[in-house]
Amino acid sequence: MERKSILSILLVLVIIMALFTGCQPAPAEEPTEVSEETPEQPVEAAAEPADEPYTGEPLQIYAAYGGLEEIAQKFESETGIPVEMLSMSSGEVLSRMRAEAGRALGDVWFGGGIDSFMVAAEEGLLHPYQSPEAISIEDRFKDQEGYWTGVSIVLVTFVVNKPLAEELGVDIPRTWESLTDPAYQGEVSMPNPGISGTAYTAIASMIQMRGEVAGWEYLDVLDQNIPYYAERGSEPPQQASLGEVLVGISPDGINSLREGYPVEVVYPEDGTPWWHSPVAIIEGTQNLEAAQKFVDWVLTEEGQAFLAEVSPRPSTRPNVPLPEDVPTLDELNLVDYDFAWAAQERDRIVEEWTQRYTQ
Incomplete structure (x- = not known):
């Protein structure tokens, strides 16, 4: 065989071997080891947009x-x-x-x-x-x-000054009926129902509990024990707490107890207005x-x-x-109160009360 032909055959073989080797898959990379000294960093969640600060009027x-x-x-x-x-x-x-x-x-x-x-x-x-x-x-x-x-x-209660009760030698009143006793003359403080929700609820409750005629008759007698009607709902419990009167008709008696005053909070047994x-x-x-x-x-x-x-x-x-x-409400004798009636009759009742007790 001629020398030229032999060289050609060898060249072809070399090319075929090179092509075969290039088709082999590359060896897989070794997994990267995570160093125990360098923990993976957590992926942070996207921050939620914060509420814009309030810039309006108070x-x-x-x-x-x-x-x-x-x-x-x-x-x-x-x-x-x-x-x-x-x-x-x-x-x-x-x-x-x-x-x-x-x-x-x-x-x-x-x-x-x-x-x-x-x-x-x-x-x-x-x-x-x-x-x-x-x-x-x-x-x-x-x-x-x-x-x-x-x-x-809100519960309408009696805030009663205990030392004053002892000084006057009277019992602590526990019902609306007992509050009309002459022994308490000048010792009961109540707000004006024309400006106080507490007082209006109290007198409307008396009218609902007793009826229109008997309710006003009761309030006539109670009026004899009230020296004057406070212009603020907060005044009666303050007066009772300080011993200026025996009884303050109030929704806030527990506050007087918390402040350390020597009072008892009475939830009227014959009906607690609310x-x-x-x-x-x-x-x-x-x-x-x-x-x-x-x-x-x-x-x-x-x-x-x-x-x-x-x-x-x-x-x-x-x-x-x-x-x-x-x-709790189940501990109390709550008045069966008609709120719609009380709202409809409010102006009439307040006007009648004003004519009776402030003229």
Whole structure:
């Protein structure tokens, strides 16, 4: 064979072997060992956008509730919304809202007599709002159209100064009937029902319990033991706590006990008047979103538990943990109270009361 032919054959063989070798898969890479001294870094979740800070005007709240300073601070710390609490009785709030109708200066009405809230709703002074938290509130404690929602249960009680009872040599009164005893002449303090939800609920309860004629006859006798009618609902328990009078008709007796005053809180055995203290948004508010947030907050379980700490009352929301000094409703003889009637008759009853006892 010629030399040239042999070289050609060898070249072809070399090319074939090179092609065969190039088709073989590359050897697998060895797995990279993770050093025990260098832990894997966790993957960070994408940050959620933070709520924008509140930049609006402070929320203006007309309030008839205990612990207002603590409530305002707690709400602001949790929401960033500043609050200005204006303490007023139910009658004062209703009068102010009537005067401000169409140019509301307030945003929220918090606490007070339910009858006044019903009247305000009828007069178009409240803005309806169905809070998502209201689903947990019993129907009997809220307006079905969302004009108001009950926050807590207020109990009308006697705050009795025990040392003064001993000094006067009298028993601690435990019923409305016993409160008319001449032994208590000049020793009973009660607010004016024209401005106090507590007092109006008390006199309306007497009329409902006894009937129109007998109810007014009872109030005539009770009037003999009342030296004057206080202009603020907070005055009677303060007077009783300080021993200025024996009995203060009040919804806030537990606060006097907590402050260390020598008093006993009596839940009248022949009928404890009560109402659910609501929250509502004022029609015409210029701060609607912040107002809605306040309503939501006071109706949450956490908000309700906090309210019971600073203003000891039973809650309208079930299963809220309450302080030990707050009674449960099944322990009490609650008046079978017609709230709709009390609201409809409010102006008439207050006018009759005024003519009888303040002329």
